Amino acid sequence: MSDHQEQVAVKEKPAEGFVPKIVAFTCNFCAYAAADLAGSTRTEYPVNIKLIRVPCTGRVDVVHLLKAFEHGADGVYVAGCLEGNCHFAEGNYWAKRRVRYAKKILDEIGVGSRRLEMFNLSAAMFGRFVEVANIMNDRITEMGPSPLNKK
Ligand code: FES
16 A cells, blocks of 8 residues: 555544534524424424524525635534425525535535535424434534544
């Protein structure tokens, strides 16, 4: 194994006690309502996930996603209504395209596309909301701090 291969094979470990900062853009009609339901049923999800309520994920622009990383997020996700159920018809499809585009940019600038994701759920799916929160928390914890946050 060459030096380069060894470097690639050895995964950088996140700092001890690293707690990622995660921002979730949540649609008012689904994911945010699901978060509310999770709270009502006392279902726990990681406290380091900061929810930003939006009227529809179609309101979330590429600039918002990239700004979240610029302002210190280690991971970001967008949670919108199920496909075909957006209250504004196509907002979640717009969001999906914007997330896909932002992922390309994140790869190009070395932040990594896996730090950004899009999910779809309904207001009743509070279990899925918690699952998604845990998926992103585990993934970003494993990945470590965003390169933009490393000194
Ligand atoms: Fe929920 Fe558009 S209203 S994603």
